[in-house]
Amino acid sequence: MQPIVLYDIPCKLPKKGWAPNPSKTRFCLGHKGLPYEVVWVEFCDIAATMKAIGASPTAGKRYTVPVIKDPNTGALVSDSHAIAKYLDETYPDKPLIPRGAHVLVETFETLFINTVMTPSFKLLMARTLEIQNDISREAFIASRLKMSRETRWEDMAPEGKIQQMWAAFKRGLGVVDGWYQKSEGRWIMGDTFSFADIVVVSWMVWWNTVLNKQERQEVHALHRGRWVHLLADVNAECNTDLGSFEKHSHSFL
Secondary structure, three states: OOOEEEEEOOOOOOOOOOOHHHHHHHHHHHHHOOOEEEEEOOHHHHHHHHHHHOOOOOHHHOOOOOEEEEOOOOEEEEOHHHHHHHHHHHOOOOOOOOOOOHHHHHHHHHHHHHHHHHHHHHHHHHHHHOOOOHHHHHHHHHHHHHHHOOOOHHHOOOHHHHHHHHHHHHHHHHHHHHHHHHHOOOEOEEOEOOHHHHHHHHHHHHHHHHOOHHHHHHHHHHHHHHHHHHHHHHHHHHOOOOOOOOOOOOOOO
């Protein structure tokens, strides 16, 4: 089998991968044991590169990653959910999304983002700028200001609001911890591992890259170590090594 090509965004840290959506595809490919190779695309070059290879835009008619090119079938697939569905249809061993649960899993991610990520989005974006390669900083700032409806980068996470955003982030994690408790199993679907668990830990890959050491330690300690254990469990399930809490030692504060 020829390796599937995964388009991903690099950063300036030694371990280049950080972005949550491409991380979902990395976990999916690992879970299914499919070989793949990465093509790194700078943030500022995403639209031009995706147009050049013939990839379809995703939500909001934006060109994004992940995109995969499967030389075994000729398929070119955009969007992490569409990629997971394609992988299940084309390589059905070890399914990612239980039959009939595709809409439920998509809804789960929307709810997760609204609960955890939206209240702290600007803080996480401010931290993410610090790991961008110089060539992509200007494009990253412009796109995130537009997404956040701000006009000045200084207003993304002003000093007086950082603690408020951080507290909201941790409250959101508390809500999601309650969901996992109610599942009565290791995974959000009880004893069934699914793409929904990959969704959660893929966002964790991002946090663990951009949060400072003290913040990572706080997340590590929350909810009886729920998040560090979940990340370890998904890495074990997918034969991957993504986003470990111990991997990053930089500090932006």
